[in-house]
Amino acid sequence: xxxxxxxxxxxxxxxxxxxxxxxxxxxxxxxxxxxxxxxxxxxxxxxxxxxxxxxxxxxxxxxxxxxxxxxxxxxxxxxxxxxxxxxxxxxxxxxxxxxxxxxxxxxxxxxxxxxxxxxxxxxxxxxxxxxxxxxxxxxxxxxxxxxxxxxxxxxxxxxxxxxxxxxxxxxxxxxxxxxxxxxxxxxxxxxxxxxxxxxxxxxxxxxxxxxxxxxxxxxxxxxxxxxxxxxxxxxxxxxxxxxxxxxxxxxxxxxxxxxxxxxxxxxxxxxxxxxxxxxxxxxxxxxxxxxxxxxxxxxxxxxxxxxxxxxxxxxxxxxxxxxxxxxxxxxxxxxxxxxxxxxxxxxxxxxxxxxxxxxxxxxxxxxxxxxxxxxxxxxxxxxxxxxxxxxxxxxxxxxxxxxxxxxxxxxxxxxxxxxxxxxxxxxxxxxxxxxxxxxxxxxxxxxxxxxxxxxxxxxxxxxxxxxxxxxxxxxxxxxxxxxxxxxxxxxx
Amino acid sequence: xxxxxxxxxxxxxxxxxxxxxxxxxxxxxxxxxxxxxxxxxxxxxxxxxxxxxxxxxxxxxxxxxxxxxxxxxxxxxxxxxxxxxxxxxxxxxxxxxxxxxxxxxxxxxxxxxxxxxxxxxxxxxxxxxxxxxxxxxxxxxxxxxxxxxxxxxxxxxxxxxxxxxxxxxxxxxxxxxxxxxxxxxxxxxxxxxxxxxxxxxxxxxxxxxxxxxxxxxxxxxxxxxxxxxxxxxxxxxxxxxxxxxxxxxxxxxxxxxxxxxxxxxxxxxxxxxxxxxxxxxxxxxxxxxxxxxxxxxxxxxxxxxxxxxxxxxxxxxxxxxxxxxxxxxxxxxxxxxxxxxxxxxxxxxxxxxxxxxxxxxxxxxxxxxxxxxxxxxxxxxxxxxxxxxxxxxxxxxxxxxxxxxxxxxxxxxxxxxxxxxxxxxxxxxxxxxxxxxxxxxxxxxxxxxxxxxxxxxxxxxxxxxxxxxxxxxxxxxxxxxxxxxxxxxxxxxxxx
Numbered sequence: 001x002x003x004x005x006x007x008x009x010x011x012x013x014x015x016x017x018x019x020x021x022x023x024x025x026x027x028x029x030x031x032x033x034x035x036x037x038x039x040x041x042x043x044x045x046x047x048x049x050x051x052x053x054x055x056x057x058x059x060x061x062x063x064x065x066x067x068x069x070x071x072x073x074x075x076x077x078x079x080x081x082x083x084x085x086x087x088x089x090x091x092x093x094x095x096x097x098x099x100x101x102x103x104x105x106x107x108x109x110x111x112x113x114x115x116x117x118x119x120x121x122x123x124x125x126x127x128x129x130x131x132x133x134x135x136x137x138x139x140x141x142x143x144x145x146x147x148x149x150x151x152x153x154x155x156x157x158x159x160x161x162x163x164x165x166x167x168x169x170x171x172x173x174x175x176x177x178x179x180x181x182x183x184x185x186x187x188x189x190x191x192x193x194x195x196x197x198x199x200x201x202x203x204x205x206x207x208x209x210x211x212x213x214x215x216x217x218x219x220x221x222x223x224x225x226x227x228x229x230x231x232x233x234x235x236x237x238x239x240x241x242x243x244x245x246x247x248x249x250x251x252x253x254x255x256x257x258x259x260x261x262x263x264x265x266x267x268x269x270x271x272x273x274x275x276x277x278x279x280x281x282x283x284x285x286x287x288x289x290x291x292x293x294x295x296x297x298x299x300x301x302x303x304x305x306x307x308x309x310x311x312x313x314x315x316x317x318x319x320x321x322x323x324x325x326x327x328x329x330x331x332x333x334x335x336x337x338x339x340x341x342x343x344x345x346x347x348x349x350x351x352x353x354x355x356x357x358x359x360x361x362x363x364x365x366x367x368x369x370x371x372x373x374x375x376x377x378x379x380x381x382x383x384x385x386x387x388x389x390x391x392x393x394x395x396x397x398x399x400x401x402x403x404x405x406x407x408x409x410x411x412x413x414x415x416x417x418x419x420x421x422x423x424x425x426x427x428x429x430x431x432x433x434x435x436x437x438x439x440x441x442x443x444x445x446x447x448x449x450x451x452x453x454x455x456x457x458x459x460x461x462x463x464x465x466x467x468x469x470x471x472x473x474x475x476x477x478x479x480x481x482x483x484x485x486x487x488x489x490x491x492x
Numbered sequence: 493x494x495x496x497x498x499x500x501x502x503x504x505x506x507x508x509x510x511x512x513x514x515x516x517x518x519x520x521x522x523x524x525x526x527x528x529x530x531x532x533x534x535x536x537x538x539x540x541x542x543x544x545x546x547x548x549x550x551x552x553x554x555x556x557x558x559x560x561x562x563x564x565x566x567x568x569x570x571x572x573x574x575x576x577x578x579x580x581x582x583x584x585x586x587x588x589x590x591x592x593x594x595x596x597x598x599x600x601x602x603x604x605x606x607x608x609x610x611x612x613x614x615x616x617x618x619x620x621x622x623x624x625x626x627x628x629x630x631x632x633x634x635x636x637x638x639x640x641x642x643x644x645x646x647x648x649x650x651x652x653x654x655x656x657x658x659x660x661x662x663x664x665x666x667x668x669x670x671x672x673x674x675x676x677x678x679x680x681x682x683x684x685x686x687x688x689x690x691x692x693x694x695x696x697x698x699x700x701x702x703x704x705x706x707x708x709x710x711x712x713x714x715x716x717x718x719x720x721x722x723x724x725x726x727x728x729x730x731x732x733x734x735x736x737x738x739x740x741x742x743x744x745x746x747x748x749x750x751x752x753x754x755x756x757x758x759x760x761x762x763x764x765x766x767x768x769x770x771x772x773x774x775x776x777x778x779x780x781x782x783x784x785x786x787x788x789x790x791x792x793x794x795x796x797x798x799x800x801x802x803x804x805x806x807x808x809x810x811x812x813x814x815x816x817x818x819x820x821x822x823x824x825x826x827x828x829x830x831x832x833x834x835x836x837x838x839x840x841x842x843x844x845x846x847x848x849x850x851x852x853x854x855x856x857x858x859x860x861x862x863x864x865x866x867x868x869x870x871x872x873x874x875x876x877x878x879x880x881x882x883x884x885x886x887x888x889x890x891x892x893x894x895x896x897x898x899x900x901x902x903x904x905x906x907x908x909x910x911x912x913x914x915x916x917x918x919x920x921x922x923x924x925x926x927x928x929x930x931x932x933x934x935x936x937x938x939x940x941x942x943x944x945x946x947x948x949x950x951x952x953x954x955x956x957x958x959x960x961x962x963x964x965x966x967x968x969x970x971x972x973x974x975x976x977x978x979x980x981x982x983x984x985x986x987x988x
Contacts, residue, residue, distance in 0.1 A: 064971065065895070065898075065973055137889065141888070156934065156938065160931070167922075167930070175919045178905060182905040
């Protein structure tokens with residue numbers, strides 16, 4: 001590992017620029033604000049790229065106590081997550097340039113937007129559990145202003161709900177960290193786990209309980225049943241670009257936490273075949289089904305997408321819970337694809353709301369005639385999320401299903417794929433009505449007063465770019481698959 | 493004997509002397525004298541700390557020329573010096589932060605009285621830290637009580653007088669129990685000096701006689717000091733006393749006075765009775781349970797509270813619970829965690845009290861949450877400081893509170909019998925803390941249309957500087973905790 005201070009630069013730059021924006025004089029024009037934001041986003045992206053090119057780099061910032069360093073390290077999982085974060089953050093940020101025009105407090109929005117970006121990069125680069133926990137808490141706190149941006153009573157209540165659920169989860173994690181600190185050799189993430197086999201055998205039930213608590217704790221952020229209720233409340237009340245970032249990225253913080261804890265702290269072998277794995281798989285499948293069902297029943301457009309996130313993130317969790325290389329590859333692929341797809345969906349929903357003010361699905365009949373580009377993009381990514389070849393969702397679900405079938409986890413080998421399939425049907429059921437009604441509004445639709453209401457370039461460009469990625473990554477998944485093949489087997 | 497070894501004695505006498513002189517001084521000179529005395533005592537403690545760290549051992553200092561076992565002794569080691577230094581810092585910052593408010597709340601003619609009380613309080617706290625003699629400890633406990641009462645009462649409105657009376661009654665009950673305990677100990681051992689009592693107690697225990705009286709003694713002393721430091725369920729005096737007194741008083745009372753008693757209790761446990769005997773006596777199990785109950789009930793009461801000052805006060809009940817929980821774990825690691833929490837909590841709680849006053853001042857003096865809406869925009873420094881304090885209380889890494897929580901958890905894991913209750917309560921209380929502190933932070937950052945005036949840092953430079961220093965102190969404790977923990981460990985090892 002190469003010690004280099006460059007690792008923390010992309011963490012610090014957006015944080016500093018975000019703070020600068022927050023404390024900037026309110027008299028500065030919106031243009032200045034946007035220039036600074038854009039500069040922050042792209043400079044950081046460049047720095048992230050540079051750090052990734054350094055290879056196996058790390059940096060110890062300082063020591064909290066003798067045995068607790070705040071330590072950063074760039075490994076394959078960091079690379080994956082930080083690339084996704086950077087891509088989504090730039091797309092959603094540029095989209096917000098137009099979307100936030102008519103909202104108040106742009107300064108605060110973009111300030112916190114940059115801050116959270118830095119924190120997320122820090123989260124992805126964290127090299128040990130304590131550093132990770134620190135950034136995890138900061139992520140919760142700093143992303144909250146994005147949730148309650150418009151300060152209505154509903155938004156503040158949603159923000160509080162988000163905060164309390166997240167804290168509750170974080171403290172379950174902390175609870176687990178206490179045990180790990182006591183029994184493990186180190187808190188640094190090491191592929192395959194950090195425990196001595198003897199220690200694991202001796203304190204088996206205790207450490208299993210700790211692992212379980214940490215799974216549930218991180219599961220809160222990832223919207224896993226039974227602590228998922230904050231997600232459908234908090235995501236829809238945020239402004240659309242923030243919802244996109246929250247649903248696409250912030251929830252992945254929980255996923256990253258689970259990946260780190262399971263594969264880099266406890267080790268997959270320790271959990272294989274235990275009650276923890278069984279419960280985890282059950283909860284994940286339950287959430288997949290329940291989320292889809294609730295999305296199917298939901299009337300609000302953005303809320304429906306939020307329920308969809310609940311369901312889709314649990315696809316990822318199910319893939320991880322199988323503890324089998326192919327399924328884990330599928331899960332990590334789905335991290336990438338879901339981030340792109342869900343971001344696009346929310347941005348499309350935002351464009352519709354921004355142009356027409358309609359928030360209910362049933363009001364959207366004929367929308368495809370008004371905003372054809374947006375709705376075509378929506379349709380493509382919907383197909384991708386359902387998993388129709390050759391789009392990206394098909395690839396990840398293929399890996400997930402084959403992984404589950406090869407896993408030898410008893411009833412789950414076939415139950416998993418069945419639930420995934422059922423849920424895919426439901427996904428079609430809740431996403432496609434918008435398209436169908438949008439393009440085929442029926443005879444009683446008032447064609448006379450129809451107007452083109454397409455969103456402008458700032459909003460369309462990110463949507464188009466994301467849609468192209470969502471489809472293209474499904475057609476050419478080989479480079480991604482090679483990337484995973486290089487490190488996933490080492491995790492097992 | 494090195495000249496530095498006189499410093500503990502000098503500090504105590506200097507602050508007492510300053511108290512006496514203040515009675516004939518006008519308001520301003522009394523104020524400056526008080527600040528100067530705190531600074532001088534702080535400097536002396538710092539020098540003493542350097543000296544004890546260099547020599548690496550503690551020393552006893554004979555008062556007058558009566559040798560043990562008759563004389564009166566002071567003892568100073570690393571931990572004592574560090575505590576004295578830290579108490580001076582907190583006291584200075586609390587006074588600076590509340591100075592402007594004091595002008596508004598206390599009659600101008602009473603100001604020198606206020607500084608007399610502060611000086612006496614300082615001297616008694618120093619005496620509690622340094623004394624090696626149980627009877628001296630008792631005398632200064634009383635001085636401490638009386639000056640604390642004065643500090644609560646000095647606003648002279650109905651609520652504070654009521655609060656002071658409550659405090660007086662509870663506190664005197666506590667000192668009464670302590671006195672009976674000391675008397676019984678004297679009866680059993682024939683000594684008042686801590687080291688001599690310890691030898692005698694060890695002998696008694698070895699012979700197996702007087703086991704019941706000894707147990708009663710330990711119980712009396714523990715309960716007496718627990719009442720005075722507001723351990724649940726003896727905390728009923730606390731919310732009013734902290735909630736209605738003037739802000740510097742509240743900050744000093746919550747962060748120093750109650751901590752002085754806890755420190756005395758730790759000292760008695762280690763130096764008078766012997767920690768192994770205490771551990772066998774099961775009294776610490778009771779303290780442990782009360783600590784746990786205090787953590788939960790303190791936090792629950794804080795959640796119910798609709799008054800920001802009383803909310804912070806109730807949070808103190810919970811934090812005192814943490815300290816007793818650490819003591820109750822009965823291990824040296826637990827004790828280190830407790831002592832660290834004494835420091836961390838003192839730094840955070842005084843910060844919160846002083847920040848809260850900045851917020852209420854820009855909300856028309858109201859402390860109800862509804863009026864505090866958006867207060868952080870009207871007084872930005874106070875808003876940021878309150879947020880920092882809240883995050884520290886909740887236990888977010890980088891701030892002091894995280895380290896003490898971490899130390900507690902780590903200590904709990906070492907005690908297999910008490911591990912689960914301690915850890916469970918620790919996590920529950922963290923969530924409860926998050927509920928009421930984050931609720932407040934969101935409240936003060938929710939914009940509101942009000943016609944309350946805004947205050948910039950330029951208008952109140954002293955306040956702003958104080959808040960910044962408080963925040964720096966908190967972050968230093970959070971990021972550079974290791975030297976402090978090492979120091980506590982070294983100090984406690986010389987106690988035994």
